Structures are given as structure tokens and as C-alpha cells.
Amino acid sequence: MEKWPILLLFFAVFCFSLPPVNAQSIHASVERRYGPFYFQQPIDHFNRHSVSFQQRYWANTDWYQEGAPVILYNAGEGPADERAAFVTNSSMALLARQLHGIVIVIEHRFYGKSMPSANFSVASLQTLNTRQSLEDMAYFIKKVELPNLAGTLPRPETKWIMYGGSYSGNLAAWMRQKYPHLVFAAVVSSAPVEIRYDMYQFFDTMRRYGPVECIRKIQAAVAHIDAILFGPFAESKKKIKSLFGVADLDHDDDFAELLTRPFKLWETKTPTVDRFSDEFCVAFDHATDISEYIHAYANYIRKMVADLCATTASVRECLNTHNPQSPMYTNITAVNRAWMWQRCTEYAYWQTAPPLWYPSIVSRKLTTDWYQKQCPLMFGEHHVPARPAWRMMNRIYKGWYISLSRVFWIDGQWDPWRTLAVNSDEAPDRSHWNEDAYYAVLPQSVHHWDFYVSDTTSSFHIEETHKQVHYAMSQWLQEA
Known part of the structure; x- marks a missing residue:
């Protein structure tokens, strides 16, 4: 936890200007060589007789060197088509290049074309829940063979880093919490991990x-x-x-x-x-x-x-x-x-x-x-x-009291979702918690502005933020 006060000071000094998830420059089409690819995912991970569905994903292996990590981003509650470009143009792609690794965008079950069923009937939606969604990513990490990678990923030596923002950020944090043997580290942006019924x-x-x-x-x-x-x-x-x-x-x-x-x-x-x-x-x-x-x-x-x-x-x-x-x-x-x-x-x-x-x-x-x-x-x-x-969700995943090492938590000061994130003004003071983690609140910014590296909105402050994420991940990888 000794790094935490340094990062807090860093983000307090600079007035960050970071673009949000809907920045137009991110929405460029992605080259076909990056996907989509399809992964056979069980519809029900807790039924050994379950049939499977095709889950879409995109992968960029251009910078990969043997032994480098894989960065996995779940696109969350929407079609992944626009966010597929994150494999080439985003903060997670930048991090993958810096670490000589791979970046993957995977589509969440029941969104876009990753459909376990032809419709959204009550019967179909029984397997749309957090438990199944987390298991999707765990199974993917254990089983995926990337079609655009020469050779195979060494298992279990390959380090996986979860990346996420908003609901997807929740999933990234909870993957690190529930599957520490599979997920080495996480970058968690604008994640409302404290679930609330009344979010006034x-x-x-x-x-x-x-x-x-x-x-x-x-x-x-x-x-x-x-x-x-x-x-x-x-x-x-x-x-x-x-x-x-x-x-x-x-x-x-x-x-x-x-x-x-x-x-x-x-x-x-x-x-x-x-x-x-x-x-x-x-x-x-x-x-x-x-x-x-x-x-x-x-x-x-x-x-x-x-x-x-x-x-x-x-x-x-x-x-x-x-x-x-x-x-x-x-x-x-x-x-x-x-x-x-x-x-x-x-x-x-x-x-x-x-x-x-x-x-x-x-x-x-x-x-x-x-x-x-x-x-x-x-x-x-x-x-x-x-x-x-919602109360059960907080009991299972610990809400504001989630305590994880090797996680970089980022929020925007003006983001409404920060009120339920670990960087909330109402959240417990974590400065003395025994965890090797980073915390950053970006001044005058809203929902995961830290994601982007667009030519038109990038700045010294964005670049410094990315340097801090790179530094943290590099240190953790060296220490492993």
C-alpha cells in the first residue's frame, strides 16, 4: 500500500482532461484480422450437460512477445462492435503494446451477437447473471486458442490482466477477487462496486x-x-x-x-x-x-x-x-x-x-x-x-469493502458513478489498508475518461496517467 499516497498526490496536482467512452475517434472500424472470432462458451457453467453458444471476441496479437501478459476487456452491457476498436486504439491497447502483450475485447453474454438464445424471454434470461458472466471469462482464460497468434499461449505461465470501465469495471475487479489464480492484475475504471437500490x-x-x-x-x-x-x-x-x-x-x-x-x-x-x-x-x-x-x-x-x-x-x-x-x-x-x-x-x-x-x-x-x-x-x-x-451482491463481492492487491482504481471527480466506486467521498478510508493497489481520482472528469488515446483529445495529463498504469503493471510483473 506504500505507493498509494504518491499516486493520490500525482492525480491531485494535475487537472486531467480525458475523453469518455463515446469519443468518436474510438469508433473507427477494426481490421478483419483482429476479429470477430468466436469462442464456444457453455450456456450454463453449472450444468455439466449444458450446450454452448458462440461468444464474440476480438484480439490484437501484433506486439506479442513470449511471456508477455494478455489484457482482457469485457465490453459490458451493450454490443461490442464499436468497442472492438479498443484492440488497436485505446488505453488498453497502449498498455498491451508497452508490455509487448495481447489485448482482447470480449462481448458479454446476451449482448450484440453473443446470444445464448434467440430472444430475451424469461426462460432464456435465467443464465444472465454475474456468476455466469464471471465464469465466462474464467473459462475463456483457461481454454481460448487465439487464431491470429502463431503458436499457443503458455499455460499457466501467461499473466492475464483484466481491464474494465463502469459495469465492466465491476467485472474486472470481481474477476481479480474471485479468480486470483487466473487473473494477475486489473485496471478498474469508474466501477460502481457498491450496489445501491436507491441511487439518488x-x-x-x-x-x-x-x-x-x-x-x-x-x-x-x-x-x-x-x-x-x-x-x-x-x-x-x-x-x-x-x-x-x-x-x-x-x-x-x-x-x-x-x-x-x-x-x-x-x-x-x-x-x-x-x-x-x-x-x-x-x-x-x-x-x-x-x-x-x-x-x-x-x-x-x-x-x-x-x-x-x-x-x-x-x-x-x-x-x-x-x-x-x-x-x-x-x-x-x-x-x-x-x-x-x-x-x-x-x-x-x-x-x-x-x-x-x-x-x-x-x-x-x-x-x-x-x-x-x-x-x-x-x-x-x-x-x-x-x-x-443488491444486498446479497454487496455481501458476495464486498461493495466498498472489497480489498485487492495489484489493482489500479481510477475514477472521475465529476462522474455520477464515482459515488458508488471505491474512490467515493462516502467510501471507507483505504489509506491504511494492507493492499498493494493504486487509487486515482481525475479532477473535473466524468465516466472513464482515462480510456482513450485519441489524437484529438490526448494530452500531457492523459499520457502521464497511462505512464502510471504502465509503471504499476510493469512493477507487479517484475515482482512476480
Whole structure:
């Protein structure tokens, strides 16, 4: 643990500007020689009679020298197609080149084309859980033969380094925890390892770090809207919804959730592009009183709804989450069912308004009930738990109290997900823990900005961050 104070000082000194996961430069197509390849993965690792499915992966062996490590990145809760380019253009590819190793991107089960089943029915989704997903990677490490590598990887001598960000970062940390005999080290970025049912901290992060005047006006507008929504006058509710372009949206919680949609822009921030400020906050620039704040907010939402609901017959059909017959619940081929299943069964992470004693930029009509009611509607009340097993997940994987050696933990100061990461302001002080690990909080940055090495957004600070990761891994490999 003696290295920890040095790294903390390093990251406190420099103001880092690192691009997020959706940096356009990363989305270049990857050459066919890197994949996709297909690995025969058991559908159920805990049934010895299980059949298999084809799990996609991409691999770059260009820099490999015998005895060097393999870096494995699980693409997490989405198709891996865009992230396939990480094998050539990313911080993990840079690390692989520096270590003369291999970098692999593997697609998570039930996402993209790595489908154990043809649909997302309840019966199919029984094997979509953390335990199976971790076992996928363990089995892959033990069995894979890379088609673009001359020769085979020496086993068990080859060192495997897990790399991940966000949910994928959780998996990287938990692989190091559960399979220390297979996983030598890990780089864990923006990983919310402390599972929470009510994640009110998500929006509160934006309130704390967003542009002061913009946040003040949003907060005032939302407080006024809530006074109406919690009031007894139906006509006033109808008028405020009409102003926002959703007059026929019956349920207040659906309206409350709609008002949070612009906040999604927060996580699209890059060092050079700030859509949250330039597209959303700018709407409030000339608003000088509460009436103008509300009208500015309404104008933005109306335009957004026009685009969002352009192909549906009505706003009610588009935004109503209370209809059990809605296609959002009945279409078992809808790809969003995979992550929803994971949240309904294990993770929750429901993003809500904060407690009453906190100021809020989110309507207090948005509670955990808005999210939780969707689980039985989508999957059937007898097929999902009354609440996700988030407490059990924390017991198994230790939440904030996870203690691992040879792990480099990185978070962004302004990342809403840092509130559940080991670098959270609320997490236990780890400075005296007996572990050989690195911790870094990158100032004024959001979700895993440390991933990227793009020509247009790279900087001295990014390069120094990567040097620290390289240094840590090199030291650990030399000591092994």
C-alpha cells in the first residue's frame, strides 16, 4: 500500500482532461484480422450437460512477445462492435503494446451477437447473471486458442490482466477477487462496486458540479413544478404538462422521469465538447425569473419529445410506462431487456430524487417505485424478486469493502458513478489498508475518461496517467 499516497498526490496536482467512452475517434472500424472470432462458451457453467453458444471476441496479437501478459476487456452491457476498436486504439491497447502483450475485447453474454438464445424471454434470461458472466471469462482464460497468434499461449505461465470501465469495471475487479489464480492484475475504471437500490447520488452529482447558474435555475424550476405536481389541482397539473408538450401523459412519475432526460448529456462530456452546457444549459441563459426558467425548460423538453415520439401515435403511447400491454413489456426480442433483467434481479441502481433534506434538480415524483414497477410488468411478478438482490451482491463481492492487491482504481471527480466506486467521498478510508493497489481520482472528469488515446483529445495529463498504469503493471510483473 506504500505507493498509494504518491499516486493520490500525482492525480491531485494535475487537472486531467480525458475523453469518455463515446469519443468518436474510438469508433473507427477494426481490421478483419483482429476479429470477430468466436469462442464456444457453455450456456450454463453449472450444468455439466449444458450446450454452448458462440461468444464474440476480438484480439490484437501484433506486439506479442513470449511471456508477455494478455489484457482482457469485457465490453459490458451493450454490443461490442464499436468497442472492438479498443484492440488497436485505446488505453488498453497502449498498455498491451508497452508490455509487448495481447489485448482482447470480449462481448458479454446476451449482448450484440453473443446470444445464448434467440430472444430475451424469461426462460432464456435465467443464465444472465454475474456468476455466469464471471465464469465466462474464467473459462475463456483457461481454454481460448487465439487464431491470429502463431503458436499457443503458455499455460499457466501467461499473466492475464483484466481491464474494465463502469459495469465492466465491476467485472474486472470481481474477476481479480474471485479468480486470483487466473487473473494477475486489473485496471478498474469508474466501477460502481457498491450496489445501491436507491441511487439518488446520480443526479445530485450534477447538482454539485454543474454550471452554478444553470443548476440554480433548473432547481428553482423543478421546485415550482413539484409544488404543482404534489398539489390538489388537476387543472394546474394538466397545464404544466401541456406547456412541456405532454398534455396526455397521465402519470406524474412518467413526467418526472422525462424531465431528467437532458441530464444524460452530462456523461457525454469530453475535454473539448460539453453538450450539457452547450445544448441544455444554454436554454436558460436569458431566463431571468421563475416563469422564464420554466418556459426555457419546457421549450427544450418539447423539442426533445417531438423527436423522441415522432414515430408513435401519441405521447401517451410513447412515454407511458404504466400500460402492461405496451410493447416495451411484451416484445421479448427487445435488446434493452437484457440490462433491465440484470438491474431487476441484481443491480437496481435506480436513479431518483434525493431525500427531502437535500436540494434537488430532479422532481421528487421520481422514486424507486417508478423503476421497480417495470420489473414485474416486463418479466412477470413471479419471475423476478420483489426487489433486486443488491444486498446479497454487496455481501458476495464486498461493495466498498472489497480489498485487492495489484489493482489500479481510477475514477472521475465529476462522474455520477464515482459515488458508488471505491474512490467515493462516502467510501471507507483505504489509506491504511494492507493492499498493494493504486487509487486515482481525475479532477473535473466524468465516466472513464482515462480510456482513450485519441489524437484529438490526448494530452500531457492523459499520457502521464497511462505512464502510471504502465509503471504499476510493469512493477507487479517484475515482482512476480
